[in-house]
Amino acid sequence: MFNYLHQVVRFPVVSSQYSLKKKNIFVYLSSLGLLLLVINVIMGCNHQSSSIPIESSLLTVDTVEMVQQGIEKSRQGNYEAAVDDFNQVLAQNPQDINAYFNRGFAYSSLGQFEQALADFTKVLKLDPQMVQAYVNRGNVYLQLGEDEKAISDYEKALKINPNDAFAQNNLGLAHLNSGSPELAKIDFTQAVTIDPLYGEAYYNRGLALLDLGETKKAIADFQKAAEIWEEMGEQTASEAALAEINALKANN
Structure with missing residues (x-):
């Protein structure tokens, strides 16, 4: 089983300030108004993990256990x-x-973006078909304002898996930020065709x-x-969407 943390850009809670600040994507990227890059879930894919116990005369650790321990620390926000x-x-x-991917996630969460890029790039050298490495590297490029590189990575992810709604949504964010709303x-x-309940x-x-x-x-x-988030119990996100509607109606 291939274990890793999956970071995605989520975009549910913003204010109507977007229309004034659309050139700065990081004014309005958020997860329930709190986080830019979020831990989603530990996922599995059909990939043989390279995390195996390694014997060493200097140090012996169970690398599977150590990777899992690192994942848990990341989930708790203890990235260092x-x-x-x-x-x-x-x-x-x-x-x-596994270690490269999850270290890349931790580095990005610490704002150490060059190190994160290096780790996700290493992952892709080891496995050029790993969709989430392209998505996560694209997220880092997006944070750095390198929209074209982000677009390229999301497109590569979608070439491998055209049904990845996260990648499709994030590609849209990159296009939106680069001035291509169409x-x-x-x-x-x-993205909503792939996942009709994708509120973001x-x-x-x-x-x-x-x-x-x-x-x-x-x-x-x-x-x-708003309706999707209300149904899912994401009240804060739902209220933000309704506030956007009210602001638009008030201005028209």
Whole structure:
């Protein structure tokens, strides 16, 4: 089993300030108004883990256990300690793809973006088909304002897995940030086609529609996002979408 933390850009809670600050994507990237890059879940894929216990005359640790320990520390927000765990694994097994991926996540969460890029790039050298490494590296490029590189990584992820709604949504964010709302609209539409309950993608498409002057359609998307989040119990996100609607109606 291939274990890793998956970081995704989520976009549910922003204010109507977007229309004034659309060139700064990091004004409005958030997860329930709190986090930019979020831990989603420990996921599995059909990939043989390279995390195996390695015997050493200098140091012997169970690298599987150490990777899991690092993942748990990352989930708790203790990223520096997580990096230390992954460093120990890599000292014994420099080809451990799990450790590189999760260390990349921890580095990005610490704002150490160059180190994160290096780790995700290493992962892709070890496994050029790993979709989430492209997505996560794209997220880092997006944070650095390197929209074209982010777009390239999301497109590579989608070439491998066209049904990845996260990658499709994030591609839309990159297009939106680079001043291409029409392309972003297409991306977000594809994301909700893949996942009809993807509240963030509806919300994001609403923002793209605002850029295109399609206010009524934007309101409909914000309403759809609010309904989905309400059903999922994400009350804060739902209220933010409804606040966006109220602000638009008040200005018209």
